[in-house]
Amino acid sequence: MENKEEMNVQNEQVDEVETLSTKKPFKSKIFIILICILSAIIIVMGYFIYNLSSNNTISSDYKNELIPAKIGKKWGFINKENEIVINPQFDEISDYYSSTKDLIPVKLENKWGYINTKGKYVINPQFEEASVFDEGLAYVKSNEKYGYINTKGEYVINPQFEEASSFSKNGLAYVKSDNKYGFINKKGEYVINPQFIYATSFYDDDYAIVAKTNKKYIMINKNGEQISSEYNGLSFCDYKFCKKSDCYNWVFDDDDDYCYEHEDEDSESRTSSRYCKAYGCLNNARFGCDYCEEHSYLEDD
Numbered sequence: 001m002e003n004k005e006e007m008n009v010q011n012e013q014v015d016e017v018e019t020l021s022t023k024k025p026f027k028s029k030i031f032i033i034l035i036c037i038l039s040a041i042i043i044v045m046g047y048f049i050y051n052l053s054s055n056n057t058i059s060s061d062y063k064n065e066l067i068p069a070k071i072g073k074k075w076g077f078i079n080k081e082n083e084i085v086i087n088p089q090f091d092e093i094s095d096y097y098s099s100t101k102d103l104i105p106v107k108l109e110n111k112w113g114y115i116n117t118k119g120k121y122v123i124n125p126q127f128e129e130a131s132v133f134d135e136g137l138a139y140v141k142s143n144e145k146y147g148y149i150n151t152k153g154e155y156v157i158n159p160q161f162e163e164a165s166s167f168s169k170n171g172l173a174y175v176k177s178d179n180k181y182g183f184i185n186k187k188g189e190y191v192i193n194p195q196f197i198y199a200t201s202f203y204d205d206d207y208a209i210v211a212k213t214n215k216k217y218i219m220i221n222k223n224g225e226q227i228s229s230e231y232n233g234l235s236f237c238d239y240k241f242c243k244k245s246d247c248y249n250w251v252f253d254d255d256d257d258y259c260y261e262h263e264d265e266d267s268e269s270r271t272s273s274r275y276c277k278a279y280g281c282l283n284n285a286r287f288g289c290d291y292c293e294e295h296s297y298l299e300d301d
Helices: 002-053
Strands: 067-071 074-078 084-090 104-108 111-115 121-127 138-142 145-149 155-161 173-177 180-184 190-196 208-211 217-220
Touching: 067 084, 084 104, 104 121, 121 138, 138 155, 155 173, 173 190
Parallel strands: none
Antiparallel strands: 067 074, 074 084, 104 111, 111 121, 138 145, 145 155, 173 180, 180 190, 208 217
């Protein structure tokens, strides 16, 4: 009798062990599946966050609520909370978009148009290039020529220029025609006739930098009058100029001393002089320094 009871107990223990042994693999499979799902979610979230916060985002330093962001292969807009405000649908967004602009240049299927801050098209895609609006006008490219439109998409100045720029606060913009630069007003009339081989927009203190046909830089006022001496080169921010004495181009690569036109680094004409890196300085830097002894800044009014 006792033997039977012992056998029954043993059988029950065996059944219990068998039951537990059959349950463990099942629970393990569920656990593995849950881990896989969780890992997949983490990977997807990581990829999404990476696209919003890494090189795919134009800038995180926007002052407005709309931040251009690339998600996958398309551009859209997010807010400061990383929430999508305008769904990714554009091939490109202008690098010069800023918080002061209500209309945003966007590119879709190789054509540029303008949307508002809600993502609705105000000016349908139709241009080869498009700038932001400054002083109420934007330059656009159509059939290989540049013109200017208003915020309704209407041409104010018909396409006719080889190059164009945004209007400065003084109401002038440089344009290129017949391979020469000049300055026009908002009516498209020349205020300063085309005569330069290089030109900048007018700065806030009302001067522009131009290069004449003899490859010399000068400063001019809004009337086209020369207000500085002639210089072989001018320094902008951290750019430096080619060390070749007859070159008027700046060098973009900090490790290079010559512009693309001059690659003879072993030439005897190579010198150790370079232009001052101080913003606005017009002088050569001496003794291999980044800054010259005297800074010839344009005098404030």
